[in-house]
Amino acid sequence: MAELGRRARAAARQVALAKVDDKNAALRAMAACIRARADAILAANAEDLADAKAKGQSGAFIDRLVLNPDRLESIAEAVESIAALPDPVGRVLARFERPNGLVIERVATPLGVIGVIFESRPNVTADAGALCLKAGNAAILRAGSESFRTSLAIAEAMGEGLERAGLPRDAIRLVPTRDRAAVGAMLSGLDGHLDVIVPRGGKSLVARVQEEARVPVFAHLEGLNHVYVHAGADLEMAKGIVLNAKMRRTGVCGAAETLLVDRACADTHLRPLISMLLNAGCAVRGDEAVQAVDPRVTPAIEDDWCTEYLDAVISARVVDGIEAAIAHIEAYGSHHTDSIVTDDEAAAERFLAEVDSAIVLHNASTQFADGGEFGFGAEIGIATGRMHARGPVGVEQLTSFKYRIRGAGQTRP
Amino acid sequence: MAELGRRARAAARQVALAKVDDKNAALRAMAACIRARADAILAANAEDLADAKAKGQSGAFIDRLVLNPDRLESIAEAVESIAALPDPVGRVLARFERPNGLVIERVATPLGVIGVIFESRPNVTADAGALCLKAGNAAILRAGSESFRTSLAIAEAMGEGLERAGLPRDAIRLVPTRDRAAVGAMLSGLDGHLDVIVPRGGKSLVARVQEEARVPVFAHLEGLNHVYVHAGADLEMAKGIVLNAKMRRTGVCGAAETLLVDRACADTHLRPLISMLLNAGCAVRGDEAVQAVDPRVTPAIEDDWCTEYLDAVISARVVDGIEAAIAHIEAYGSHHTDSIVTDDEAAAERFLAEVDSAIVLHNASTQFADGGEFGFGAEIGIATGRMHARGPVGVEQLTSFKYRIRGAGQTRP
Numbered sequence: 001m002a003e004l005g006r007r008a009r010a011a012a013r014q015v016a017l018a019k020v021d022d023k024n025a026a027l028r029a030m031a032a033c034i035r036a037r038a039d040a041i042l043a044a045n046a047e048d049l050a051d052a053k054a055k056g057q058s059g060a061f062i063d064r065l066v067l068n069p070d071r072l073e074s075i076a077e078a079v080e081s082i083a084a085l086p087d088p089v090g091r092v093l094a095r096f097e098r099p100n101g102l103v104i105e106r107v108a109t110p111l112g113v114i115g116v117i118f119e120s121r122p123n124v125t126a127d128a129g130a131l132c133l134k135a136g137n138a139a140i141l142r143a144g145s146e147s148f149r150t151s152l153a154i155a156e157a158m159g160e161g162l163e164r165a166g167l168p169r170d171a172i173r174l175v176p177t178r179d180r181a182a183v184g185a186m187l188s189g190l191d192g193h194l195d196v197i198v199p200r201g202g203k204s205l206v207a208r209v210q211e212e213a214r215v216p217v218f219a220h221l222e223g224l225n226h227v228y229v230h231a232g233a234d235l236e237m238a239k240g241i242v243l244n245a246k247m248r249r250t251g252v253c254g255a256a257e258t259l260l261v262d263r264a265c266a267d268t269h270l271r272p273l274i275s276m277l278l279n280a281g282c283a284v285r286g287d288e289a290v291q292a293v294d295p296r297v298t299p300a301i302e303d304d305w306c307t308e309y310l311d312a313v314i315s316a317r318v319v320d321g322i323e324a325a326i327a328h329i330e331a332y333g334s335h336h337t338d339s340i341v342t343d344d345e346a347a348a349e350r351f352l353a354e355v356d357s358a359i360v361l362h363n364a365s366t367q368f369a370d371g372g373e374f375g376f377g378a379e380i381g382i383a384t385g386r387m388h389a390r391g392p393v394g395v396e397q398l399t400s401f402k403y404r405i406r407g408a409g410q411t412r413p
Numbered sequence: 414m415a416e417l418g419r420r421a422r423a424a425a426r427q428v429a430l431a432k433v434d435d436k437n438a439a440l441r442a443m444a445a446c447i448r449a450r451a452d453a454i455l456a457a458n459a460e461d462l463a464d465a466k467a468k469g470q471s472g473a474f475i476d477r478l479v480l481n482p483d484r485l486e487s488i489a490e491a492v493e494s495i496a497a498l499p500d501p502v503g504r505v506l507a508r509f510e511r512p513n514g515l516v517i518e519r520v521a522t523p524l525g526v527i528g529v530i531f532e533s534r535p536n537v538t539a540d541a542g543a544l545c546l547k548a549g550n551a552a553i554l555r556a557g558s559e560s561f562r563t564s565l566a567i568a569e570a571m572g573e574g575l576e577r578a579g580l581p582r583d584a585i586r587l588v589p590t591r592d593r594a595a596v597g598a599m600l601s602g603l604d605g606h607l608d609v610i611v612p613r614g615g616k617s618l619v620a621r622v623q624e625e626a627r628v629p630v631f632a633h634l635e636g637l638n639h640v641y642v643h644a645g646a647d648l649e650m651a652k653g654i655v656l657n658a659k660m661r662r663t664g665v666c667g668a669a670e671t672l673l674v675d676r677a678c679a680d681t682h683l684r685p686l687i688s689m690l691l692n693a694g695c696a697v698r699g700d701e702a703v704q705a706v707d708p709r710v711t712p713a714i715e716d717d718w719c720t721e722y723l724d725a726v727i728s729a730r731v732v733d734g735i736e737a738a739i740a741h742i743e744a745y746g747s748h749h750t751d752s753i754v755t756d757d758e759a760a761a762e763r764f765l766a767e768v769d770s771a772i773v774l775h776n777a778s779t780q781f782a783d784g785g786e787f788g789f790g791a792e793i794g795i796a797t798g799r800m801h802a803r804g805p806v807g808v809e810q811l812t813s814f815k816y817r818i819r820g821a822g823q824t825r826p
Contacts, residue, residue, distance in 0.1 A: 013743075017767060096788060102777055104787060109769070111799055195799060216629055216800045237822040244824035330426075352817045354430060356522070364515055364820030373825065374517060374816070375509060386524055386608060386813035387629045388801040400799035403787070404765045407777030409650040411657035412786065 001185035004140060004173060005193030008113045011170035012138035016110040020087035022165055027083035027130055030161030031076040034126065037157045038072055044149035045122065052120075052146050060251070064120045065147055075126045075154070078378055082130040085377045088395040089136040103406045108399040110136030112195035115186045116380070117209060119144035119201035125151040128198070129158050129172040131380050135398035138171045140194065142186060144201070145178040152176070189215040198380055198393070203308075218389050218397075220381040222308040223253035224334040225366045228325040228351065229273065231264035232344030237363060238269060239276050241341050244365040247280050251310050253382060254337055254369030258305060259316040260325045263289075266318050274316065282312045289318040305332040322347050326354050333357060336384050337369040358384055358391040414598035417553060417586060418606030421526045424583035425551035429523040433500035435578055440496035440543055443574030444489040447539065450570045451485055457562035458535065465559050473664070477533045478560055488539045488567070491791055495543040498790045501808040502549040516819045521812040523549030525608035528599045529793070530622060532557035532614035538564040541611070542571050542585040544793050548811035551584045553607065555599060557614070558591040565589070602628040611793055611806070616721075631802050631810075633794040635721040636666035637747040638779045641738040641764065642686065644677035645757030650776060651682060652689050654754050657778040660693050664723050666795055667750055667782030671718060672729040673738045676702075679731050687729065695725045702731040718745040735760050739767050746770065749797050750782040771797055771804040 015023065034041065045067040052065055067075075094106040114132045116139060118124040125141055132139035143151035155174035162169050175182045186194060187209060198218045199209040210219055227245050229238045245256035259277075261270050271293040277284055278296045285300040297316075304315035305328070319325045322340075329338050339361040340351040348362040359369050359382075369392070371379025376394030383389040389397035428436070447454065458480040465478055480488075507519040527545045529552060531537040538554055545552035556564035568587035575582050588595045599607060600622060611631045612622040623632055640658050642651045658669035672690075674683050684706040690697055691709045698713040710729075717728040718741070732738045735753075742751050752774040753764040761775040772782050772795075782805070784792025789807030796802040802810040 013769075016769070098786070098788060102781065102786075109799075234822075240822060240824050248825055348819075352819075356426075356429070357815065359816045359818065361818040362820060364818055364823045365825050367825040368515065368818065368823070370825075373511070373515075375511060386522075390813055391816045400803055402770065403772045403804045405772065405774040405777055405781065406761075406765075407775060409647075409653060409776050410781070411653050411778045412661055412780040412783075 005190030007170040008138040009193045011168040012113050015171045016136045024083040026165035026167045029164040030158045031079040033157035033160045034076040041153040044153040048149045075123045079130045105404045113138045115140045115194045115197040117142040122147045122150040125154040135395045142175045187212045218383045219385045221334045221384040223336040225256050225337045226258045227256045228260040228340045230342035231262045232342040238341045254367045256366045260319045285315045287317040290316045337366045418603030420583040421551040422606045424581040425526050428584045429549045437496040439578035439580050442577040443571045444492040446570035446573045447489045454566040457566040461562045488536045492543045518817045526551045528553045528607045528610040530555040535560045535563035538567040548808045555588045600625045631796045632798045634747045634797040636749040638669045638750045639671045640669045641673040641753045643755035644675045645755040651754045667780045669779045673732045698728045700730040703729045750779045
């Protein structure tokens with residue numbers, strides 16, 4: 001593993017200075033190699049699937065793992081879409097001229113070597129590798145053992161693409177072993193050769209990484225997201241947003257998990273919202289006020305306010321005004337994505353200002369929490385921490401910066 | 414300590430939402446209280462000094478610790494200058510409208526609770542506390558035991574200023590004990606109540622913090638800075654920059670520690686540069702080529718290329734071209750501040766692009782590595798890492814951001 005780190009560090013220096021045309025050529029070559037190696041990749045995936053089924057993995061797990069020609073094509077297209085993004089390296093983020101004539105520029109630079117630890121989705125191998133390369137970084141990817149063969153086959157294609165463009169294969173490497181000790185080595189920083197770790201997976205993985213990592217982490221915590229229907233909410237708009245936020249896709253981190261309805265509009269809004277959810281096939285766990293509007297509502301216990309269901313289930317309660325709504329979100333939320341529905345501009349501005357989440361919305365669905373919806377192109381995840389990256393982590397968030405100062409012989413008095 | 418963390422977290426929420434006028438009123442009140450309590454602060458400083466002298470501390474150490482009415486006045490003025498800075502919170506860092514009509518803004522927010530661990534300079538209590546507050550953060554300050562009484566007296570004044578402006582005293586707290594276990598508690602993150610740690614002090618302190626911290630660190634490593642005199646350098650400009658970079662102040666982190674002279678101009682430039690340094694009272698440790706131009710030069714050993722002298726000493730060597738110069742800087746430097754002197758624009762652009770340091774300069778002294786010189790106002794230090802903050806850490810670098818999205822009922826297809 002230490003050798004893997006040393007090689008990645010050397011490769012990072014090369015890709016940091018690579019021309020954008022070379023990076024893009026490599027990305028397009030990777031996509032071509034993924035298509036050319038489709039049979040080998042799908043065969044490897046079949047082996048992974050057989051093992052997973054033998055181990056009695058859940059249907060949801062199998063669904064995350066399985067590849068087919070369509071999914072493989074969309075993986076290749078995702079890599080090409082990253083080639084189409086503007087170069088995040090070298091952007092001038094700020095420029096100021098000082099009274100002494102010095103011209104100071106803050107310029108985007110790569111971060112260095114990025115470690116990505118993920119579980120069953122093999123597409124992460126391509127997405128993460130491509131995003132890191134586009135931002136001028138080297139990537140060390142650790143696949144879950146269940147998707148190991150598939151990820152290795154995809155990584156081979158990525159490496160071939162790098163080589164074709166004259167970039168070092170070491171710029172994107174999959175940890176070539178299932179040995180769990182490799183994760184420990186990454187968390188310890190590979191002798192200083194790993195600059196940041198991005199965990200992509202379930203709560204337990206993220207928790208372990210945050211607990212043990214000796215290097216910075218772009219933590220993607222759960223999305224315990226809220227929709228708050230304020231007293232000033234238009235009922236029809238509220239129904240559209242709540243239904244979409246919860247039910248469009250229940251398994252994504254941007255899905256709503258808790259509905260807060262203001263007591264001031266409960267008489268008119270609560271029953272229609274709850275009935276709509278129930279009729280759409282969503283289980284509702286509510287407080288007494290919510291239980292009172294429909295017999296199909298089951299009682300919510302304290303745990304429900306802290307649970308990311310990722311399923312057709314929602315917790316719901318009536319709150320006494322915006323202060324109580326914000327207090328609930330700050331107490332139980334995961335600072336990921338929260339939305340207020342209201343026609344009251346002052347209430348909306350207060351919610352947007354006081355809710356301390358990566359993404360706060362007014363009159364829009366929480367399911368917009370996605371790098372693509374932000375126009376970032378692909379994303380490596382959605383960061384819920386406050387350091388360096390927050391919200392969707394796209395190519396720009398995979399860069400750092402430095403100061404470039406141009407003078408004419410200035411010395412400091 | 415855990416209680417200190419809980420209180421800081423609660424205070425952070427209040428100051429995060431405080432109006433800029435209230436933050437500025439508190440800062441001005443702090444300055445007034447520092448002036449009003451001058452006698453008590455200077456008396457506390459006299460006690461710290463007596464202990465330090467009894468312990469036989471060095472003159473440089475005593476000089477960092479000692480306060481007098483002038484130094485105290487400049488501490489108060491520094492706090493007032495932070496009140497005069499624009500509010501870093503709420504700045505709209507980016508704004509884009511999506512095809513679906515959503516308006517997305519990236520808005521600056523506070524970081525949360527910032528821990529500052531420092532050594533003998535008691536002014537850090539005022540500077541760091543004021544900078545953190547201006548950026549809407551709470552601060553937990555750990556003073557070196559030698560400056561403990563002085564720092565406590567200054568912190569009292571800061572707390573009184575907060576109270577006068579109606580802000581919580583817990584927004585700026587000095588760890589009220591000399592117990593070294595308190596540092597360990599901070600490094601462990603105070604049960605999640607500490608969001609980032611800023612070490613201000615010597616190599617050993619920074620090393621310990623980076624080794625043990627379980628929370629992000631804005632590391633201020635040593636400033637092992639280089640001036641590279643390129644073949645295309647104007648000799649007079651090179652002399653001015655080298656003399657200023659090394660000798661203006663030898664104890665600051667922006668001071669140059671190594672001089673690299675290109676072999677292509679060594680015949681004309683080396684002797685004048687070395688003689689100038691020696692005549693200015695600077696000891697020169699050089700390679701054979703440098704030793705050859707003046708008998709007062711002593712031989713440089715490998716260690717000299719890795720040593721931050723912080724004194725009137727410089728290491729010097731002749732390099733074979735810009736490639737060798739950049740290779741030397743990447744191998745031995747600390748990625749802090751490096752400068753090239755040349756009239757060759759292409760060489761300058763290559764140096765600015767390829768040297769991976771927080772600050773890279775062309776035809777200017779490395780001693781401009783300072784937040785004030787950047788126009789940032791005060792700084793809490795100069796970060797040499799690549800995560801979140803890099804270079805001078807002023808109020809803007811003490812903020813994070815979030816995404817504020819305004820819609821009209823949009824749902825995601």
